[in-house]
Amino acid sequence: MHFKSGFGGAVALAVAAFGLSTAAEAQMKVGFVYVGPIGDHGWNYQHHQGLLELKKALGSKVTTTHVEKVPENADATRVITKLASTGHNLIFTTSFGYMNPTNKVAKRFPKVTFEHATGYKRLSPNVSTYSARFYEGRYVAGKIVGKMTKTNTIGYVASFPIPEVIRGINATYLSAKSVNPKIKIKVVWVSTWYDPGKEADAAKALIDQGADVIMQHTDSPAPLQVAEKRGVYAVGQASDMRNFGKKAHLTAIVNNWAPYYVARTKAVMDGNWQQQNTWHGFKEGMVKMAPYNSAIPADVVKLAEDTRKGIIAGTIHPFEGEIRDQAGKVRIPAGKRADDGLMAGMNFYVQGIDGTIPK
Amino acid sequence: MLIRLEQRPEASNIMVYVSPLIAVVLTILTAMIMFGALGVDPAKAIETFFIEPVSTLDGVAELLVKATPLVLIGVGLSLGFQANVWNIGAEGQLVIGALAGGGLALAFYGQSSTLLVPAMLVCGVIGGMAWAAIPAWMKTRFNTNEILTSLMLTYVGLLVLSYLVHGPWKDPEGQNFPESRLFHDSALLPILIDETRLNVGWLLALFVVVLGWILMSRHIIGFQIKVIGMAPMAGAFAGFKENRLIWITLLISGGCAGLAGVIELSGAIGQIVPSISPGYGFTAIIVAFLGRLHPVGVLFAGLLMALTYLGGDSAQITMNLPNAVTGVFQGMLLFFLLASDVLIRYRVRFGPPRVKAEAAE
Numbered sequence: 001m002h003f004k005s006g007f008g009g010a011v012a013l014a015v016a017a018f019g020l021s022t023a024a025e026a027q028m029k030v031g032f033v034y035v036g037p038i039g040d041h042g043w044n045y046q047h048h049q050g051l052l053e054l055k056k057a058l059g060s061k062v063t064t065t066h067v068e069k070v071p072e073n074a075d076a077t078r079v080i081t082k083l084a085s086t087g088h089n090l091i092f093t094t095s096f097g098y099m100n101p102t103n104k105v106a107k108r109f110p111k112v113t114f115e116h117a118t119g120y121k122r123l124s125p126n127v128s129t130y131s132a133r134f135y136e137g138r139y140v141a142g143k144i145v146g147k148m149t150k151t152n153t154i155g156y157v158a159s160f161p162i163p164e165v166i167r168g169i170n171a172t173y174l175s176a177k178s179v180n181p182k183i184k185i186k187v188v189w190v191s192t193w194y195d196p197g198k199e200a201d202a203a204k205a206l207i208d209q210g211a212d213v214i215m216q217h218t219d220s221p222a223p224l225q226v227a228e229k230r231g232v233y234a235v236g237q238a239s240d241m242r243n244f245g246k247k248a249h250l251t252a253i254v255n256n257w258a259p260y261y262v263a264r265t266k267a268v269m270d271g272n273w274q275q276q277n278t279w280h281g282f283k284e285g286m287v288k289m290a291p292y293n294s295a296i297p298a299d300v301v302k303l304a305e306d307t308r309k310g311i312i313a314g315t316i317h318p319f320e321g322e323i324r325d326q327a328g329k330v331r332i333p334a335g336k337r338a339d340d341g342l343m344a345g346m347n348f349y350v351q352g353i354d355g356t357i358p359k
Numbered sequence: 360m361l362i363r364l365e366q367r368p369e370a371s372n373i374m375v376y377v378s379p380l381i382a383v384v385l386t387i388l389t390a391m392i393m394f395g396a397l398g399v400d401p402a403k404a405i406e407t408f409f410i411e412p413v414s415t416l417d418g419v420a421e422l423l424v425k426a427t428p429l430v431l432i433g434v435g436l437s438l439g440f441q442a443n444v445w446n447i448g449a450e451g452q453l454v455i456g457a458l459a460g461g462g463l464a465l466a467f468y469g470q471s472s473t474l475l476v477p478a479m480l481v482c483g484v485i486g487g488m489a490w491a492a493i494p495a496w497m498k499t500r501f502n503t504n505e506i507l508t509s510l511m512l513t514y515v516g517l518l519v520l521s522y523l524v525h526g527p528w529k530d531p532e533g534q535n536f537p538e539s540r541l542f543h544d545s546a547l548l549p550i551l552i553d554e555t556r557l558n559v560g561w562l563l564a565l566f567v568v569v570l571g572w573i574l575m576s577r578h579i580i581g582f583q584i585k586v587i588g589m590a591p592m593a594g595a596f597a598g599f600k601e602n603r604l605i606w607i608t609l610l611i612s613g614g615c616a617g618l619a620g621v622i623e624l625s626g627a628i629g630q631i632v633p634s635i636s637p638g639y640g641f642t643a644i645i646v647a648f649l650g651r652l653h654p655v656g657v658l659f660a661g662l663l664m665a666l667t668y669l670g671g672d673s674a675q676i677t678m679n680l681p682n683a684v685t686g687v688f689q690g691m692l693l694f695f696l697l698a699s700d701v702l703i704r705y706r707v708r709f710g711p712p713r714v715k716a717e718a719a720e
Binding site: 031037065066067068069071072073074075077078079081082083085086096097100104108120160161162163191344345347358 | 673682
């Protein structure tokens with residue numbers, strides 16, 4: 001912390017020292033609101049990495065502010081308002097629960113630009129939304145876990161039954177199934193995004209039920225740590241988690257927000273920011289795979305890399321027909337690909353997955 | 360050398376009220392040392408923490424919005440605490456009260472009746488009372504410990520909330536995200552100052568402070584509460600019914616918490632979300648003690664505690680300090696308060712006990 005505030009002071013000094021030239025082009029102030037601690041080593045950590053990259057890329061042209069552990073209730077509106085009223089030109093609100101607060105504040109501050117992650121409401125012209133195609137990463141990971149499992153059982157620690165999470169489970173299953181017809185997937189819903197204790201318990205239960213690869217759609221490294229201890233494999237979430245389980249960590253689906261944060265900040269600086277709904281994947285670099293574990297055979301690494309390259313080239317799509325739901329109804333006809341609308345609202349398990357989505 | 364605490368024959372009456380101030384001053388001094396050690400200008404940090412948040416009209420409004428639930432719950436709890444009734448489950452009562460009022464808002468969605476908001480508030484009070492009635496009944500009927508039952512019911516209450524926002528009360532157009540639809544305008548509390556979030560909830564909190572003060576200092580029930588709390592035997596000889604007071608104090612504190620919940624929903628949030636309260640029910644326990652279990656004291660304590668939250672925002676936004684600073688502040692405040700309280704009732708003695716001297720006094 002000391003270093004950080006010292007750095008801020010140095011920037012302020014530099015700005016003061018170079019006086020007029022910098023004063024002419026007003027400095028950008030960019031604010032970030034995080035739902036959890038930066039030290040979660042998952043979701044919030046990655047957003048903060050984006051902030052640090054933004055500082056590195058734009059240097060003294062930008063000052064950044066972040067507020068962590070902001071609850072998704074009345075406090076969110078207060079914090080976002082505070083950022084908007086203290087001279088921030090651009091504010092990134094990085095959790096779904098900030099959707100209504102962000103739109104409320106945006107209406108009050110039409111001159112401030114807002115970017116809300118993972119939401120779908122853009123009620124005023126100064127609000128954009130953005131998210132990443134995490135399911136592309138799940139599809140690549142699915143090939144690996146399908147090949148690496150010996151018990152043919154994937155354990156999946158899931159947070160909430162929202163389309164994003166269901167899409168991830170479906171993508172994993174379809175991908176693993178394509179390389180291993182005997183694959184089964186077991187899902188435990190923990191009803192939280194970040195609770196190391198609960199996540200670990202879920203991973204233990206899944207391993208006890210025969211899973212030898214753990215996937216997670218929660219933010220802490222706890223499931224990976226359990227996998228390491230119990231000698232099974234796991235796939236990290238949101239950031240490269242290999243330091244939490246060197247043997248278990250097959251790879252991770254990494255959220256890389258930095259390019260987007262830099263681009264959008266520049267757009268506001270240059271005056272050509274426009275409202276949009278961004279959904280980027282491998283192609284734009286918003287989703288990345290962490291380095292593959294050396295325990296993965298070369299042919300499986302090649303399979304994964306070919307899949308990733310195929311998705312970038314557009315020759316492979318995770319949701320390509322024919323895809324049926326659990327009831328046997330055709331949801332995506334043969335030869336067709338799921339469009340963004342269908343994927344954004346995905347609320348069904350594909351055929352072959354056991355269990356039901358909690359209502 | 361032996362250091363021991365020796366009970367004072369009588370605690371100073373003045374010091375009882377001065378000790379919160381001592382605690383605040385000590386907190387600020389220690390915080391300044393901490394900021395200095397972090398390489399931050401202490402004076403600037405204290406200004407950012409305590410002055411900057413309330414330097415604008417919006418900031419003052421936010422302070423009052425944040426203090427409203429703390430004051431409401433704190434007043435309710437302090438009545439019970441004086442009677443040795445330990446309701447630790449205000450958080451659960453807050454949630455159930457919020458659900459009772461919020462459920463009404465969803466049931467009558469789109470109806471533009473002016474009666475909706477008052478009805479929601481009444482439902483909130485009843486909901487909180489109902490949740491507090493369970494530990495009251497169990498204590499008076501089975502002599503269970505209300506600390507345990509009220510605390511455990513908090514988790515039940517949170518699970519009820521979780522079930523409703525994930526299930527039946529989920530926004531039908533919300534893409535399966537766990538939150539209710541936004542309340543219709545007719546279900547929102549009237550705003551007192553335009554362009555802020557300050558709503559009539561604050562006036563209700565002030566009203567409850569006055570009611571609490573009248574009850575405690577001008578009403579026979581307040582007298583009974585104090586007697587039962589200080590000397591249960593004397594209360595029993597005087598014919599005060601202890602069970603009746605257990606019911607009254609738990610219902611009042613539950614009702615206050617329920618009211619705080621529905622005010623938070625319909626005043627500040629505007630929909631039912633999975634985390635309605637960031638722990639107001641627990642923070643209010645600190646507020647009650649910081650305010651010396653006196654309604655007016657609770658009012659000031661609630662404002663001070665609210666200020667530490669707002670100060671935490673400012674510290675992060677203006678000075679890039681970590682969020683943990685808020686927790687450190689609140690922890691120090693409570694620590695110094697408890698330490699001062701101990702020293703009011705005890706004195707520090709060095710060396711072995713002097714029994715004879717004590718007896719001579």
